[in-house]
Structures are given as C-alpha cells and as structure tokens.
Amino acid sequence: MLEESNNWGRWGAADERGTLNLLSPEAVVAAAGCVREGRTLSLSMPIRGATSSPAPTTVPHLRGRPLPQHFMSVDGGDYAAGTRAIGAGLKMSDDALVVTPHGTTTHMDALCHMWSGDELYNGHPAGRVRSYGAQRCGIDKAGPVVGRGVFFDVPALRGVGHLSATDRIGPDDLEACGVDVRPGDIAVVRTGWPLVWQDGPDAYWAGQPGLSAAGGRWLAERDVSLVAGDNAAIGGLNERQLADEGLADDLHMILLWRHGIHLAEMLWLEELAVAARTDFLFVAAPLRIEGGTASPINPVAVL
Incomplete structure (x- = not known):
C-alpha cells in the first residue's frame, strides 16, 4: 500500500499512461500558442555507433x-x-x-521500468514484465508526447556553466527559476552535466547532479505530464553511478511508480539554454516497442 500521494486509480484501474493523460487535445492546442518564432531545436544527443571504432x-x-x-x-x-x-x-x-537506451542515449523511460514489491504503477502486476517484454505499462502505451515545455535552467540561475556532481536541485531552485508551471506541462531541467564529458569520461563518471526527492515531489504536486533532464537518471548519482536515496525518496519511485510520470533522460539542452526561453512547444515520440522499458527519442523544442 502506498503511503504518500500518488495517481493510482486516477484515470481508472486499467490506465497505463499516467500523467500523459493530461495531454488532452485542448492542452495540445494551448501548447501550440507557445510557438512564436517557428524555430526548431533538437534536444537529443547523437546515436554514434560502429562495430570497430571509438x-x-x-x-x-x-x-x-x-x-x-x-x-x-x-x-x-x-x-x-x-x-x-x-x-x-x-x-x-x-x-x-x-541500442540499449538506458544510460547510453537520449531516451524515455516507460512506467514498467522500475517498481517496488509485486506491483507496477497503478497496481498492475509486476509479474507481467518478462524477458519477452512488459505486458503492462510498456513504452508502446505512451504514444506521442506533445505539450507545453517549461524550462528550468538551474546553472544559469546560479551563474555557472554546469552544476557540480554533488548538487541536488530542490524546490527553492525550481521556484527561483521563475517558471509558470501549469498542469500537463513537460518539465525540462538542465544541469549542464553533458558538458563535463569534454573533460573526459572519468570526470563525467565522478557522479552527477540532479533533482532531489523534494524537487521531484514539487514537480509531481504541480501535475506535470513528463519530467525531462540532461543527466542520466533525473535524480543525482554518486561516483559509483548509483542513487544515494532510500527507496521512499528514489526519484524513479516517486515519479514513475507513484505518480505515473514518464521520464526522459540524457537530453542535450545547450542550444535551448542559449535561446533563454522558459516555455515552448515540446514534441517527442517514443518508438512503439511492444513491452519496451524505454525508447530512444529525439525531443524537439518549437520556439
């Protein structure tokens, strides 16, 4: 039994989309009003692979x-x-x-990606997640994501190029960004951490900044439809590339499992930071991988 606020049952016992249900036709039409320049920015990192090259x-x-x-x-x-x-x-x-999306490229997590006990989001049986795919809450249930994106540029707020590995973004940081958050918005949070890769893999792997548990709850309380970030796990990571929070405060548990909020990770947000826009039309479509725990995506900001 869940002990804190959650969205289980909010859209019915059969629901497998969570807060993406907030992206109604009316919400999409309203989000289109954010388009003022007609300029488009890709928010993904490249998929760069080969059989025998670096x-x-x-x-x-x-x-x-x-x-x-x-x-x-x-x-x-x-x-x-x-x-x-x-x-x-x-x-x-x-x-x-x-491609194995988790940890290697810009991707969107499905609601079946993480859970606790014997239940997925909304009480679906975790036993339906098998090696051949998840029969409940797979990424194929998400559908296209089109809505109003709101941008939290925390490094710009602090006057730095990127946050440090031990930084955690809390409610005060999110509030200070001065973003008007509305139900159904897609929260895009910048840490600047991908820039650290320029200093070498060891610097990137020394830990990662990210949302704190309180920061995640702050966004969930405002009924966002999706949380996206440029780090690898939305929450912070230690030098072993693991989360330090306990189960109750784990960001994947708070957002994916309790609230049905999909996560998009490892975005590239540097051009968006230069544009200095706090609202825009956000468009992303995960591949229809039946029973998938995630999908590569190419999110687009339409300014």
Whole structure:
C-alpha cells in the first residue's frame, strides 16, 4: 500500500499512461500558442555507433552500459559486406542499429521500468514484465508526447556553466527559476552535466547532479505530464553511478511508480539554454516497442 500521494486509480484501474493523460487535445492546442518564432531545436544527443571504432565513446554515457552499435552494408567490416545492386547502375546501403537506451542515449523511460514489491504503477502486476517484454505499462502505451515545455535552467540561475556532481536541485531552485508551471506541462531541467564529458569520461563518471526527492515531489504536486533532464537518471548519482536515496525518496519511485510520470533522460539542452526561453512547444515520440522499458527519442523544442 502506498503511503504518500500518488495517481493510482486516477484515470481508472486499467490506465497505463499516467500523467500523459493530461495531454488532452485542448492542452495540445494551448501548447501550440507557445510557438512564436517557428524555430526548431533538437534536444537529443547523437546515436554514434560502429562495430570497430571509438565513435560511441565520444558521446556521454554511463560506464559499463552496452554502447550503441551501427552496422552498415558498405564496407568489409560490416554485417553484410558490399552494397546491393538494385538496378542498372544503382546500389543501396542498409543499416542495422543496436541500442540499449538506458544510460547510453537520449531516451524515455516507460512506467514498467522500475517498481517496488509485486506491483507496477497503478497496481498492475509486476509479474507481467518478462524477458519477452512488459505486458503492462510498456513504452508502446505512451504514444506521442506533445505539450507545453517549461524550462528550468538551474546553472544559469546560479551563474555557472554546469552544476557540480554533488548538487541536488530542490524546490527553492525550481521556484527561483521563475517558471509558470501549469498542469500537463513537460518539465525540462538542465544541469549542464553533458558538458563535463569534454573533460573526459572519468570526470563525467565522478557522479552527477540532479533533482532531489523534494524537487521531484514539487514537480509531481504541480501535475506535470513528463519530467525531462540532461543527466542520466533525473535524480543525482554518486561516483559509483548509483542513487544515494532510500527507496521512499528514489526519484524513479516517486515519479514513475507513484505518480505515473514518464521520464526522459540524457537530453542535450545547450542550444535551448542559449535561446533563454522558459516555455515552448515540446514534441517527442517514443518508438512503439511492444513491452519496451524505454525508447530512444529525439525531443524537439518549437520556439
């Protein structure tokens, strides 16, 4: 039994979308009013992979996670050497992509990604999550995410390029950003931590800043539909790349499990920071991976 506020049963016993239910047609139409310039910004990091090159190590990722692999049918070291002839004078190259989203690329977590006890979000049985996929709360249940994005640029607030590894973003920080948060908004939180990769993997792996438990609860209380960040876990990580909080204060438990708030992690927010816009139209569509615990996404801010 949950002991604190939650959204279980709010949209019915069968619900598998959580706060994405707040993105009604009316909310999407209202969010379109944020478009004032018509300029678009990609908020994703590149998927850079190969079978035998250092390319994947040039993109931020968590230590030890399987890196993306990109195979192409154009050279001798690929999965099917040579191009395919498809007609007189015409040839075609093919791609094969292997990506494990968590910790390696910009992605969106499904509500089946983490849970406690025997129940997923909304009381769905955790036993329905198997090696062949999650029969409840998979990423295929999320659908397109289109709504009003609101930007919390905490490094800009503090006058720094990026937060330090031990920084935790609390309600006071979020309040001080001066963002008008409305129900259904997509909260986008910048730490600047991807910039640390320029100093080398060891610097990036020394820990990570992120939301505190109180900061996560602050957003949940304001009924946001999704929380997105440029760090790897929304919450902070220690030097072992683990969360220090106990189960009750774990951000994935607070947001995914209790409140049904999907998470988008490892975004690239530097151009958005330069634009200095606190509201915009946010668009992202996870792949319809049946029973998936996550999907790569390319979030777009329309200014």
